């Protein structure tokens with residue numbers, strides 16, 4: 001498995017509309033529009049930062065994973081995403097090492113990326129996303 005870089009930081013917010021001004025107006029990051037991933041009950045907005053990005057996550061439903069996260073822990077950093085060369089290979093390798101996975105197989109996330117989450121129990125409490133993009 002090859003980790004290429006930190007792809008993005010996922011930050012849970014109550015509202016992208018209300019939350020984005022810090023990133024755009026105060027920090028001057030470009031806002032490249034938002035995208036809803038219906039299957040994950042989330043709307044995402046990406047703000048490029050050099051080689052990585054900030055991803056704001058707003059739940060589209062009270063029972064979505066981001067809404068549940070905010071309910072438990074409040075707004076803030078929800079996950080760290082590492083870019084890998086090949087998500088399937090990375091999952092196989094981690095499985096062989098006994099790492100608990102949330103996703104046994106990759107799914108399609110925002111921007112058409114192949115993504116998979118590792119279980120926070122396996123990572124000392126950090127939700128880790130693996131992400132492969134062309």
Ligand code: ZN
Pocket residue numbers: 008009010055079081129
């Ligand atoms: Zn993400």
